[in-house]
Amino acid sequence: MVFVGDPPLDRPEADEVHISVTFTWDLHKCYRLAMAWRQYYPKVLIGGPAMGVAPEGFEPGMYVKEGVTFTSRGCNNVCPFCLVPEREGKLTEYEQIPPGYIIQDNSFLQCSAEHREKVYRMLDKQPKAAAFAGGLQASLVTDEIAADLSW
Numbered sequence: 001m002v003f004v005g006d007p008p009l010d011r012p013e014a015d016e017v018h019i020s021v022t023f024t025w026d027l028h029k030c031y032r033l034a035m036a037w038r039q040y041y042p043k044v045l046i047g048g049p050a051m052g053v054a055p056e057g058f059e060p061g062m063y064v065k066e067g068v069t070f071t072s073r074g075c076n077n078v079c080p081f082c083l084v085p086e087r088e089g090k091l092t093e094y095e096q097i098p099p100g101y102i103i104q105d106n107s108f109l110q111c112s113a114e115h116r117e118k119v120y121r122m123l124d125k126q127p128k129a130a131a132f133a134g135g136l137q138a139s140l141v142t143d144e145i146a147a148d149l150s151w
Contacts, residue, residue, distance in 0.1 A: 020048035069100025109140035
């Protein structure tokens, strides 16, 4: 179950509530929501990128909309404006490729050719066209990668 905002009037039974906050400028909202949900549920957990906790694995549908997936985390670049290396560390590839058609990886093209090939095979089975919403680093696009992405 997913809810956005305050607890609804018709609250379902649950053992715990998770609040995920993406941006640090939303932390005050996160803490207010935690207090609101704690009125009805004994265990309310706060997490997410804004909390500075590096993600461990990825479960499709958990904290993100249907279709979104991560196949890797982190980045090997050290851009002065970016928090990814600080929050997620160096690039790590997931052994198991979670299904989804919206690839949200920060540094997909830094992944090994073998990893990218596994992702392409997974994408071939998806009901919708692939979207690389995490972006693709243009300086890493080779003729081979361009051909792979043009299928």
